Amino acid sequence: MQLKDIISSPCGISFMLEQLDLQSGYARRCLLDAHMMTGEPEISASYDVLRSFVAFIDRVEPVQLNTLLHKLMCLKDLRGTIANLNRRAVLDDIELFEIKHLSMLAGDVRRLLEQNGFNHAVEIPMLDDVVSILDPDGMRIATFYVYDSYSDRLKELRALMRKQPERQEELFAETTKIEDEIRAGLSGKLYNYARALEQAQSALAMVDISIAKARQMQQLGLCFPSVSATETNYCNLFHPQVKDVLAKAGTAFQPVNIVFSTKPTLITGANMGGKTVVLKTLTLCQYLFQFGFGIPADKADVSIKDEIYFCIGDEQSVEKGLSSFAAEMKNIDAVIKASREDRKILALIDEPARTTNPVEGTALVQALLSVLARGSVSLVMTTHYDIEPGEARCLRVRGFDKGVMNYELVEVHDGEVPHEALNIAQSLGVDDQWLEAARQLLGVSNNKNEL
Amino acid sequence: MPFINDILGYDSLSIVGLEKNTGKTECLKYVLERLPIGTTRVAVTSIGIDGEAVDQVTRTQKPEIVLREGMYFATSETHYRQRKLVSELLDVSNETTSLGRVVTAKALTAGKIMLSGPSSGSSLKRWMEQTHDLGINLTIIDGALSRLSSASPAVSQSMILATGAAYSANINTLVQKTAYVVHLINLEKTNEKNLSMLMSIEKGIWSIDNEGKLKNLNTATSLSQQIHLEGLENCSVLYVAGALVDSFLEKVRRDKHLRNVEIVVRDFTKVFVTPQVFNQFVNAGGRISVLQKSKLIAVTVNPTSPSGYILDSSVLCGRLQEAINLPVYDLLKN
Incomplete structure (x- = not known):
């Protein structure tokens, strides 16, 4: 799976990508094409690189950083040109210009990093030989044409062209022939550097992406995760986008602590208690972790998954003509099928079967819990139904506490769901007659002290 | 040499034709041949596709653009590959046109090139x-x-x-229609006070009353049918940030409070008003002015139309000169 496949995921990863200050379109393309990492060495290595960039931007002078960012802005997509080179095609002036430009850029970025004491976490190949091939006069400026110094005859003809403009056409035809030969020669020489050029291009994109990630870590207050072999443990976890929205409205996000493993976790709690936000954040963090971003928490130990499923109930699939219930059943079905293969799965399921009648709904959820309790699935599921937890760990949002919503997750030992819906509705200012009638049906008194 | 020295007083020059085959490319050629490039660094580009050897619409022969040694130019990748001169590549932009990316280069020898530069106003500005x-x-x-x-x-x-003649084969109509465009180009700049107040406003319709108070009329464009001009008894200036169209101008003219109003537009390219409506408005006492004005250096004529019609060059130049009070040249004759 590539990063571009999950851009529209409801977990909010698009927010993180929008906040990422990448300098070049090429780096953005590379990032979106990145595959999700599922191996421990790969993930650790990527965070080691990121660590050295965080240290680098801490140390570097702002002026130097700006110069570097400005350089990275000039990075272009040369995949087409390099493919032509690999095919042993004769490159034209524009392609030769691009290669010279990239080679000089790679040298500049390499020097800027070295001057600022950057350790070689990203290896940018030296392309001085390429520059020399395309810069026979040693001018070291990033422009290109088939220089006079490539051929004495060419030089002669061009001088003639200037002196005898009336012979321009005839002379131009002859110079074109010579130029073509020179281009063929240059392309032949450059063929040996195709691999190095490719590496330089990816390395520069890598520098761009890493600096952007490092700066994002500082801006959003993200942490470096460590790889855990067993359970996943977040301390003071937050959702950057929700935090941002709340901050604009003048309120603070209440971070939560959560631990889960392959034992199912059941989250219950009042409406508006932030259960869905918890699932969103867990999904987001798992993706961020396996794509090598900073994690929005104070501390994070995360276990690696092969597949991540986020089933949020209210997805209707208009194109496929499925109702919300049908869409949900299909999504959850995919999780169950996947759980039967030998893969590590993280499944985050938000209030399954909520749109059907509570009798069958409860049965479906109860059964789902037991089906997914087998195999190597880390299941975190929220529900309003009364479920017998069995093996599952039960977490509850603390809920209304002295008139304020407390989003803290506390461990409870039964799956009993809280009955706070009426109180919450009342706090929203919903019609009294309606709520009073509901209370009478339930046989409870209007005890405001509960709030 | 007519008007070459006038050009040197400005950073930028655009050459526009009122119709295909009005001699725009000839004019560019004329200017490029005569500019003193020893003292001035010149860069040339074209907005959109241009410089084809054969006119794509009328299939008539079009002059190719000849650059002199030392001139800079921007064109598309496709046309760069077809160049007939030696040139040094300086930049390949990220912006693409239908003919590929736009490249900037410097001519190292004289020679022919097809120009097809940035395709939009904003990329041109960049x-x-x-x-x-x-x-x-x-x-x-x-x-x-x-x-x-x-x-x-x-x-x-x-x-x-x-x-x-390609614009109109009737000499009277041609003079009249050209004179109107020239009149729009030469619309007066509004006063400094209005300028400082309006320059930064990029959308909507605004009024300024006698006391100099600025008010937003909460209308996006002058095209809107729901423009209310009530309560503008003391209005002395109406500013239209977008296009100015007939229906709006008529509405203003018919409002008795707005008889002597000054309508300010951003520049002449925003005026989409027919000559009749424009004249009626001015005759009723109104005035139209602009925030930004470009200097019209000269008008050139091509008396030959692609359909074979040929007008008398000296009569045409004389009549037009009289009508617009500016020098008019037939460059092929000169």
Whole structure:
């Protein structure tokens, strides 16, 4: 799976990508094409690189950083040109210009990093030989044409062209022939550097992406995760986008602590208690972790998954003509099928079967819990139904506490769901007659002290 | 040499034709041949596709653009590959046109090139800013067919207008229609006070009353049918940030409180008003002025139309000169 496949995921990863200050379109393309990492060495290595960039931007002078960012802005997509080179095609002036430009850029970025004491976490190949091939006069400026110094005859003809403009056409035809030969020669020489050029291009994109990630870590207050072999443990976890929205409205996000493993976790709690936000954040963090971003928490130990499923109930699939219930059943079905293969799965399921009648709904959820309790699935599921937890760990949002919503997750030992819906509705200012009638049906008194 | 020295007083020049085959490319050629490039660094580009060897619409022969040694130019990748001169590549932009990316280069020998530069006003502006870094003193834009927008003062400081028998084969109509465009180009700049108040406003319709108070009329464009001009008894200036159209101008003229109002538009390229409506408005006591104005350096004529019609060059030049009070040239004759 590539990063571009999950851009529209409801977990909010698009927010993180929008906040990422990448300098070049090429780096953005590379990032979106990145595959999700599922191996421990790969993930650790990527965070080691990121660590050295965080240290680098801490140390570097702002002026130097700006110069570097400005350089990275000039990075272009040369995949087409390099493919032509690999095919042993004769490159034209524009392609030769691009290669010279990239080679000089790679040298500049390499020097800027070295001057600022950057350790070689990203290896940018030296392309001085390429520059020399395309810069026979040693001018070291990033422009290109088939220089006079490539051929004495060419030089002669061009001088003639200037002196005898009336012979321009005839002379131009002859110079074109010579130029073509020179281009063929240059392309032949450059063929040996195709691999190095490719590496330089990816390395520069890598520098761009890493600096952007490092700066994002500082801006959003993200942490470096460590790889855990067993359970996943977040301390003071937050959702950057929700935090941002709340901050604009003048309120603070209440971070939560959560631990889960392959034992199912059941989250219950009042409406508006932030259960869905918890699932969103867990999904987001798992993706961020396996794509090598900073994690929005104070501390994070995360276990690696092969597949991540986020089933949020209210997805209707208009194109496929499925109702919300049908869409949900299909999504959850995919999780169950996947759980039967030998893969590590993280499944985050938000209030399954909520749109059907509570009798069958409860049965479906109860059964789902037991089906997914087998195999190597880390299941975190929220529900309003009364479920017998069995093996599952039960977490509850603390809920209304002295008139304020407390989003803290506390461990409870039964799956009993809280009955706070009426109180919450009342706090929203919903019609009294309606709520009073509901209370009478339930046989409870209007005890405001509960709030 | 007519008008070459006038051009040197400005950073940028656009050459626009009122119709295909009005001699725009001839005019560009004329200017490029005569500019003193020893003392001025010149960059040339074209907005949109231009410089084809054969006119794509009428299949008539079109002059190719000949650059002199040392001139800078921007064109598309496709046309760069077809160049007939030696040139040094300086930049390949990220912006693409239908003919590929736009490249900037410097001519190392004289020779022919097809020009097809940035395709939009904003990318053109970005390119022009970039040329400043190359030490360019004068940027010349070969404007697209009947797209006066490339001559907007927001893009270029000065302009040359090409007209001719292709625009109208009737000499009276030709003079009249050309004179109207010239009149719009030469619309007066509004006073300093209005300028400072309105320059930064980029959308909507606004009024300024006698006491100098600015008010937003909460209308997006002058095209809207729901424009309410009530309560504007003390209004002395109406500012239309977008296009100015007939229906709006008529509405203003019919309002007795707005008889002597001054309508301010951004520049002449925003005026989409027919001559009749324009004249009625002015005759009723109204005035139209602009925030930005480009200097019209000259008008050139091509008395030959692609359909074979040929007008008398000296009569045409004389009549037009009389009507617009500006020098008019037939460059092929000169």
